[in-house]
Each structure stands twice: as C-alpha cells, then as structure tokens.
Amino acid sequence: MQRFINNPDEVVEDTVKGFVKAHSDLVRLADNPRVIVSKTAPVAGKVGVITGGGSGHEPAFIGYTGRNMLDAVAVGELFSSPTAKSFYDAMREANCGKGVVCLYGNYAGDNMNVKMAIKLAAKDGIEIATVVANDDVCSAPPDERHKRRGVAGEIFMWKAGGAKAATGASLEEVRATAQKAIDNCRSIGVGLGPCTLPAVGHPNFRIEPGTMEVGIGHHGEPGVRVEPLKTADAVAKDMCKIVLDDHDLPAGTDVAVLVSGLGATPLNELYILYDTIEQEITARGLKIHKTYIGNYFTSLEMVGATLSVMALDDELKTLIDAEAHCTIVV
Amino acid sequence: MQRFINNPDEVVEDTVKGFVKAHSDLVRLADNPRVIVSKTAPVAGKVGVITGGGSGHEPAFIGYTGRNMLDAVAVGELFSSPTAKSFYDAMREANCGKGVVCLYGNYAGDNMNVKMAIKLAAKDGIEIATVVANDDVCSAPPDERHKRRGVAGEIFMWKAGGAKAATGASLEEVRATAQKAIDNCRSIGVGLGPCTLPAVGHPNFRIEPGTMEVGIGHHGEPGVRVEPLKTADAVAKDMCKIVLDDHDLPAGTDVAVLVSGLGATPLNELYILYDTIEQEITARGLKIHKTYIGNYFTSLEMVGATLSVMALDDELKTLIDAEAHCTIVV
CATH class of the missing domain: 3.40.50.10440 (Dihydroxyacetone kinase; domain 1)
Known part of the structure; x- marks a missing residue:
C-alpha cells in the first residue's frame, strides 16, 4: 500500500x-x-x-x-x-x-x-x-x-x-x-481485500484473489466462511439473509439501512450492492425509512463493505430523522 | 481489484x-x-x-x-x-x-x-x-x-x-x-496507485511502487513528473506550492480548501496531508474560511488525493456557506 x-x-x-x-x-x-x-x-x-x-x-x-x-x-x-x-x-x-x-x-x-x-x-x-x-x-x-x-x-x-x-x-x-x-440493529461485513497497519508494513490477514471473507470484522477478524467471490447481486443477497434471518422482523416494520465501504471499495460498488439489498429487504415486507451509503465506518484501506439494518419504532424514526451536525451526512 | x-x-x-x-x-x-x-x-x-x-x-x-x-x-x-x-x-x-x-x-x-x-x-x-x-x-x-x-x-x-x-x-x-x-480555483492531483475499468480488467496506467505521479488527472492522465514517493509532509508542500504559485493570491485573501481522496486512500491520510496543507496556506498569509476533507471526487479505486483552493470574495464566501442538501456535506 x-x-x-x-x-x-x-x-x-x-x-x-x-x-x-x-x-x-x-x-x-x-x-x-x-x-x-x-x-x-x-x-x-x-x-x-x-x-x-x-x-x-x-x-x-x-x-x-x-x-x-x-x-x-x-x-x-x-x-x-x-x-x-x-x-x-x-x-x-x-x-x-x-x-x-x-x-x-x-x-x-x-x-x-x-x-x-x-x-x-x-x-x-x-x-x-x-x-x-x-x-x-x-x-x-x-x-x-x-x-x-x-x-x-x-x-x-x-x-x-x-x-x-x-x-x-x-x-x-x-x-x-x-x-x-x-x-434493534444487525450488521455484517464482507471482505475482499486486507489492510495494513503502517508501522507493521504487511497485511495482518490474507484474502486470496478470487475469494471473499463473509462475516469479516472491522480489524480483519475472521468471518464465518471464505468462499469464491460472487456477483454483487449474490453477495447482497447473502448479506441480507444473514442479517435478516438473525433478526426476524415482522412485515411492515420500518428500517434504517446503512451500507458502508471498508475503505478502498469505490462508492459506485456500494450503490450496486444496495440495488439488490433494497429488493431483498422490501421482499420481506420491511419498509425502508432511511438509507445511508458511503464510507461511514472504515478499516484503513480494506476492500469490502458492511450492511447494517436497524428496526425503527416511532421514537427511533423521529430520532434518526433529527437534525445533527458532524463531518458526514447522518 | x-x-x-x-x-x-x-x-x-x-x-x-x-x-x-x-x-x-x-x-x-x-x-x-x-x-x-x-x-x-x-x-x-x-x-x-x-x-x-x-x-x-x-x-x-x-x-x-x-x-x-x-x-x-x-x-x-x-x-x-x-x-x-x-x-x-x-x-x-x-x-x-x-x-x-x-x-x-x-x-x-x-x-x-x-x-x-x-x-x-x-x-x-x-x-x-x-x-x-x-x-x-x-x-x-x-x-x-x-x-x-x-x-x-x-x-x-x-x-x-x-x-x-x-x-x-x-x-x-x-x-x-x-x-x-x-x-478563483486551482487544483492538483497526486497519484500513488492506478485504477481499473471493470470491463477492461487491467489498469490503464502504471504507478511503480515507491513512486508517485505529481499532477495526475482524474482518469490517470499523466502528470508533470514521476518521482519517488515522499512523506505526506513533503507531498503536501509540493501540492501547495504548485497550486499557490499558479494563483498568486494577496495575503489576507480568504480561501476554501478541498482535499479529496481519489478512491482507495484512507480518510486518515487526507487529514495527515491537511495538517501540512493548512500550515503552508496560512504561511502565505491566506485565511482558510472553510475546509472539506473526504472522498468528494474520486476515480474508482485510484490511490491518491487532490487539493483544490478557491479564493473567496464576499459573494463567494456567502454562497459557499449557504445551506445545501445533497448526499455529502457541502
């Protein structure tokens, strides 16, 4: 790097x-x-x-x-x-x-x-x-x-x-x-490439080209499986299944959705993921109230993305829509 | 990639x-x-x-x-x-x-x-x-x-x-x-790593490890020189010199400053660059009115950064401070 x-x-x-x-x-x-x-x-x-x-x-x-x-x-x-x-x-x-x-x-x-x-x-x-x-x-x-x-x-x-x-x-x-x-929140990360601590000088984990790490943590902690790199469509479906199966929400629930890049993944790929994520979430009868896409929580130059879904009740809906001022749109 | x-x-x-x-x-x-x-x-x-x-x-x-x-x-x-x-x-x-x-x-x-x-x-x-x-x-x-x-x-x-x-x-x-x-605006880009069009499958230009391309364009257009990769401090000084020498502004001028990542450079490195950029700009007697740091204008997963400096008169100062709504803080 x-x-x-x-x-x-x-x-x-x-x-x-x-x-x-x-x-x-x-x-x-x-x-x-x-x-x-x-x-x-x-x-x-x-x-x-x-x-x-x-x-x-x-x-x-x-x-x-x-x-x-x-x-x-x-x-x-x-x-x-x-x-x-x-x-x-x-x-x-x-x-x-x-x-x-x-x-x-x-x-x-x-x-x-x-x-x-x-x-x-x-x-x-x-x-x-x-x-x-x-x-x-x-x-x-x-x-x-x-x-x-x-x-x-x-x-x-x-x-x-x-x-x-x-x-x-x-x-x-x-x-x-x-x-x-x-x-009310569940998240998952998928890693396509590692990152390196500058003072160490080499990646602290490996992701072989052609593979991806499903369930990776924010510091490269191992996920639940390594598998061949799939299309964005298939990855998005996997991410949604893992997140939504873990948190079985009744149809009609409002949710907030965050797709964050891990550092080196271009923004357009997050939108490509979101196109399918939106389909998967709405197919379960959930209602997307608000969406955040971008480098919201990164891991140096790790290649990959995370999906977070939060169920909203009336209070959380009001709070998530409230005005706030920081360096990024929240 | x-x-x-x-x-x-x-x-x-x-x-x-x-x-x-x-x-x-x-x-x-x-x-x-x-x-x-x-x-x-x-x-x-x-x-x-x-x-x-x-x-x-x-x-x-x-x-x-x-x-x-x-x-x-x-x-x-x-x-x-x-x-x-x-x-x-x-x-x-x-x-x-x-x-x-x-x-x-x-x-x-x-x-x-x-x-x-x-x-x-x-x-x-x-x-x-x-x-x-x-x-x-x-x-x-x-x-x-x-x-x-x-x-x-x-x-x-x-x-x-x-x-x-x-x-x-x-x-x-x-x-x-x-x-x-x-x-009123001048910009410069410095490239540390290339990007690849997905349908092409290989980078359309090369940056040798240990070197950087000073003056690179948003599509990898060649810059003014390739030189050994220097410290952030030295790179920031170079960027400021090129931008500020081209647009000789009188001391006391208000400016807006934008440091954008090109896609795969972690956000913390942009702040490291900015620490020196701020010193260089204020050393010329210019007054920084507003600063933007982040992935504002990228080139897929190119590694690198751009610096843009805009001189502000009273009208531009008012306009740059006006409220606007889009996907990123402007």
Missing part, C-alpha cells in the same frame, strides 16, 4: 492534528490530545454523549462529533482501544452535571478501559451509563449475543442517543434509547 | 439504480435513465443548474444533486462523457423557463456533447449558459489555461452556482458567479 504518511508511529497524532484544523467549526481538541470535543459541549441541561475507539476507522469515531451527535470522543491508536484516561477525559468534557452516556463497541480493550474510566469519573461525582454495541451478527451465535462485536451499527446508536439527549432526556432515558437502537 | 459488481458492462446502470433508490428523498430518475433530477426541480422562478460527466467519480457527479445544488445531472459511462441527449434531457428537467446553466468539466467529449445539447435545447426555446471548469493546474501551462481540465474544483463551482441560483439571480448572474468560482 502506497500511503500519505510521515512517521508510521505518528499516524494518529498527525491525523488528529489535521482533523481538528479541518473541522474547527465543529470540534476542538481537549487538553488531552487524544480527546476530540464538540464545539457545543458541554451543553447545559443535556446528558453528555461520548464514544471512543481505535483509529483507522475514519470517519468513525471522531467524524461523528458535533451538535446533536457525540459531545466527545476518545481516540485510540490504530485499531487499539483509547486509554482509560482518554475515556475519562472525554467523560469530563461532555459532562454538564446531568451525567454522561458512553456508547462504545464490544471489544476487550474498550470494555476494560471504559470500566476504569467510570471509576475515575465516579471520584469526580460524574454519573456514567454505558451501552455496548454488539451488532456484528457473525462474531458470535444468537444465544451469545453479548459476545458479539460492535461495528457500523454504532453510528445508529450514536445518532439515536445523540438526538435523544438533545431532547433533554435523563441519563437513564438516553441510555435506554441507545440500548434499544443497538438491540 | 476485487469488486462488488454484476455484469462489468452494466456497472453504470446498476449504480444509478441503487443510487436513486438510496436517495429517493433527494432525487428522482428522469424518463432518460441517464439523468438524475433533484426532487425539488424544476424550481419555479429559479435558473436551472446542471452538470454531467463520466461515471466512476462518485459521489461526483450524481451525489451533488439536490436543493440549492444541482437540479439535474447527466450520467456518462465509466470515465466517458454523457451523450448529447442526456445533457439535453438534464437541461429540460432543470428548466422552469428562466434558463439553465450547465457547469461542466473541460474534456473533449463533454464539450462536444454539451454543444449539441444546447442546439437541441434552443429548438425548445430553452436558453443555456455554460461554464467550463479548468482548475487542474498541471494539465496545461498558465498561458493555456483554457486547455486545462476540470477536476475537484467543480464542486466549488456547483456550490457557488447552485447557491447563487437559489437567490433568484438571472441566468447571466448565475453564469458569471460560477465562472468566478472556477476562475
């Missing part, structure tokens, strides 16, 4: 510096240089909403900071959890006294560091609630949903949580809504 | 189908299946604003259709001009009787087809004005600016033209403002 980088060990530092400069209308850097804060945070009378995660998934996580979205984001090294201190500092930045909800993904490092951050916040009297995203269907069977990883469905959780907090809801109300959003 | 496609000859057809489904809140398909129309078009009392261009540059061109942006877009095959008929149909869809401005890029096929479309429109009594984007600095020397190609600076032209039209301005006023926008 040919790259625009300086020192491979300073990729995150350089990224954050450029990000804060580019979006100074939306965000500022905290005293902790691994914490991005919304220009509007902390908002008086509002529950703070934060997340955190490894770098290399841009625009996730930092790109979702802004009004009615995330108040603060803790930044980890590439594909690594932010430190407990960074989660804690994000909590402090987002807190206006009404408590902070931390909406993050189910990874061992994040779980551990968020737990430690909560203890630090408790000493300051900051009340923290958490929701742990586990939308990645292929990362564990249905009876072990608590073991599943969080992937692109986190964006729905942030949007719903951010919009709910903006209504002036209590900490418990915001937590419950964000939990409902992720409970 | 491993891809999500069906029939390689139907990539554009499948893309457009998926696009129109995904963004039915913003756009509709015209009777001509190669014309995307804003849901709001034609807007009574408003000059129509259209463009057109080859596919494979998504979100350009179709992704910029919407309220206060483009009223209609003619869609070409991959890297090929739309037909005269498609440009003509886009003009008809955008026209409310006040005329239509066609804001497109300087390529032989587009020039020819727009000319023919204007003749067809004239028979219907539709008045057409045109602005031909030529922001790509490296595609011809300063004394032959009329030969330069249009690249990512077109987005500034569309935003300014779309916002001006939304004020109720006349055809000539909209044309003059869009012309000013592109006259």
Whole structure:
C-alpha cells in the first residue's frame, strides 16, 4: 500500500492534528490530545454523549462529533482501544452535571478501559451509563449475543442517543434509547481485500484473489466462511439473509439501512450492492425509512463493505430523522 | 481489484439504480435513465443548474444533486462523457423557463456533447449558459489555461452556482458567479496507485511502487513528473506550492480548501496531508474560511488525493456557506 504518511508511529497524532484544523467549526481538541470535543459541549441541561475507539476507522469515531451527535470522543491508536484516561477525559468534557452516556463497541480493550474510566469519573461525582454495541451478527451465535462485536451499527446508536439527549432526556432515558437502537440493529461485513497497519508494513490477514471473507470484522477478524467471490447481486443477497434471518422482523416494520465501504471499495460498488439489498429487504415486507451509503465506518484501506439494518419504532424514526451536525451526512 | 459488481458492462446502470433508490428523498430518475433530477426541480422562478460527466467519480457527479445544488445531472459511462441527449434531457428537467446553466468539466467529449445539447435545447426555446471548469493546474501551462481540465474544483463551482441560483439571480448572474468560482480555483492531483475499468480488467496506467505521479488527472492522465514517493509532509508542500504559485493570491485573501481522496486512500491520510496543507496556506498569509476533507471526487479505486483552493470574495464566501442538501456535506 502506497500511503500519505510521515512517521508510521505518528499516524494518529498527525491525523488528529489535521482533523481538528479541518473541522474547527465543529470540534476542538481537549487538553488531552487524544480527546476530540464538540464545539457545543458541554451543553447545559443535556446528558453528555461520548464514544471512543481505535483509529483507522475514519470517519468513525471522531467524524461523528458535533451538535446533536457525540459531545466527545476518545481516540485510540490504530485499531487499539483509547486509554482509560482518554475515556475519562472525554467523560469530563461532555459532562454538564446531568451525567454522561458512553456508547462504545464490544471489544476487550474498550470494555476494560471504559470500566476504569467510570471509576475515575465516579471520584469526580460524574454519573456514567454505558451501552455496548454488539451488532456484528457473525462474531458470535444468537444465544451469545453479548459476545458479539460492535461495528457500523454504532453510528445508529450514536445518532439515536445523540438526538435523544438533545431532547433533554435523563441519563437513564438516553441510555435506554441507545440500548434499544443497538438491540434493534444487525450488521455484517464482507471482505475482499486486507489492510495494513503502517508501522507493521504487511497485511495482518490474507484474502486470496478470487475469494471473499463473509462475516469479516472491522480489524480483519475472521468471518464465518471464505468462499469464491460472487456477483454483487449474490453477495447482497447473502448479506441480507444473514442479517435478516438473525433478526426476524415482522412485515411492515420500518428500517434504517446503512451500507458502508471498508475503505478502498469505490462508492459506485456500494450503490450496486444496495440495488439488490433494497429488493431483498422490501421482499420481506420491511419498509425502508432511511438509507445511508458511503464510507461511514472504515478499516484503513480494506476492500469490502458492511450492511447494517436497524428496526425503527416511532421514537427511533423521529430520532434518526433529527437534525445533527458532524463531518458526514447522518 | 476485487469488486462488488454484476455484469462489468452494466456497472453504470446498476449504480444509478441503487443510487436513486438510496436517495429517493433527494432525487428522482428522469424518463432518460441517464439523468438524475433533484426532487425539488424544476424550481419555479429559479435558473436551472446542471452538470454531467463520466461515471466512476462518485459521489461526483450524481451525489451533488439536490436543493440549492444541482437540479439535474447527466450520467456518462465509466470515465466517458454523457451523450448529447442526456445533457439535453438534464437541461429540460432543470428548466422552469428562466434558463439553465450547465457547469461542466473541460474534456473533449463533454464539450462536444454539451454543444449539441444546447442546439437541441434552443429548438425548445430553452436558453443555456455554460461554464467550463479548468482548475487542474498541471494539465496545461498558465498561458493555456483554457486547455486545462476540470477536476475537484467543480464542486466549488456547483456550490457557488447552485447557491447563487437559489437567490433568484438571472441566468447571466448565475453564469458569471460560477465562472468566478472556477476562475478563483486551482487544483492538483497526486497519484500513488492506478485504477481499473471493470470491463477492461487491467489498469490503464502504471504507478511503480515507491513512486508517485505529481499532477495526475482524474482518469490517470499523466502528470508533470514521476518521482519517488515522499512523506505526506513533503507531498503536501509540493501540492501547495504548485497550486499557490499558479494563483498568486494577496495575503489576507480568504480561501476554501478541498482535499479529496481519489478512491482507495484512507480518510486518515487526507487529514495527515491537511495538517501540512493548512500550515503552508496560512504561511502565505491566506485565511482558510472553510475546509472539506473526504472522498468528494474520486476515480474508482485510484490511490491518491487532490487539493483544490478557491479564493473567496464576499459573494463567494456567502454562497459557499449557504445551506445545501445533497448526499455529502457541502
């Protein structure tokens, strides 16, 4: 992979510096240089909403900071959890006294560091609630949903949580809504090509040409099967079957749909996938209320795509349609 | 390149189908299946604003259709001009009787087809004005600016033209403002890796590992030099020097800056480039009014980035800040 980088060990530092400069209308850097804060945070009378995660998934996580979205984001090294201190500092930045909800993904490092951050916040009297995203269907069977990883469905959780907090809801109300959003969401990834951590210099996994990895994770975690690369039509059908079979929704249910590229897949291919995804979803009697297509949650230059489907009740429909300001259309 | 496609000859057809489904809140398909129309078009009392261009540059061109942006877009095959008929149909869809401005890029096929479309429109009594984007600095020397190609600076032209039209301005006023926008804009591309047309199956140009092509065009057109791949810092300095030397702006000038990925370059690398770009621009005494970073104008899975800088007067500053609705934050 040919790259625009300086020192491979300073990729995150350089990224954050450029990000804060580019979006100074939306965000500022905290005293902790691994914490991005919304220009509007902390908002008086509002529950703070934060997340955190490894770098290399841009625009996730930092790109979702802004009004009615995330108040603060803790930044980890590439594909690594932010430190407990960074989660804690994000909590402090987002807190206006009404408590902070931390909406993050189910990874061992994040779980551990968020737990430690909560203890630090408790000493300051900051009340923290958490929701742990586990939308990645292929990362564990249905009876072990608590073991599943969080992937692109986190964006729905942030949007719903951010919009709910903006209504002036209590900490418990915001937590419950964000939990409902992720409970209502299922995702799957398909990988066609690997990515490389710049400081490592070679891919940390392989995908043989002519094959694809169904169920791949956001860091190249193995999926449920490797199979010959099929047409977009067949791939889209597979993705829909896995996602929709796992979450059997009654006909007539409204859904939001997100098709995200993993980094190096051209946007037109996501639209090609969506043409069939739309057919599959509507064939089950589901009603597509809103669609997002683009590089919403990436993995450096991984080739591939993810599909996330969230069932909407009236509350989630209102929240997903609410106005929000960040670096990408949400 | 491993891809999500069906029939390689139907990539554009499948893309457009998926696009129109995904963004039915913003756009509709015209009777001509190669014309995307804003849901709001034609807007009574408003000059129509259209463009057109080859596919494979998504979100350009179709992704910029919407309220206060483009009223209609003619869609070409991959890297090929739309037909005269498609440009003509886009003009008809955008026209409310006040005329239509066609804001497109300087390529032989587009020039020819727009000319023919204007003749067809004239028979219907539709008045057409045109602005031909030529922001790509490296595609011809300063004394032959009329030969330069249009690249990512077109987005500034569309935003300014779309916002001006939304004020109720006349055809000539909209044309003059869009012309000013592109006259005030300079762009450069740097390529680190080629792309492949799916139906061809191999890259139509080569970039040797360890090298980069400075001044590359949006279809892999050769740049001004091939040189060893440098650090992001050095590349950003080169890009700024070429763009800013070509357009010598007095200190204190406000500018808008766009750093676009070419398809397969991860977003974090664009921020790394921007960290230095911001230093270089402000070191010249220029004031950055607004910044756009992301995959705004791509070339399939080309690895690389473009930089566009537009000088802003008071009018352009107002227009670039105006609210607009399309698939991407503009």
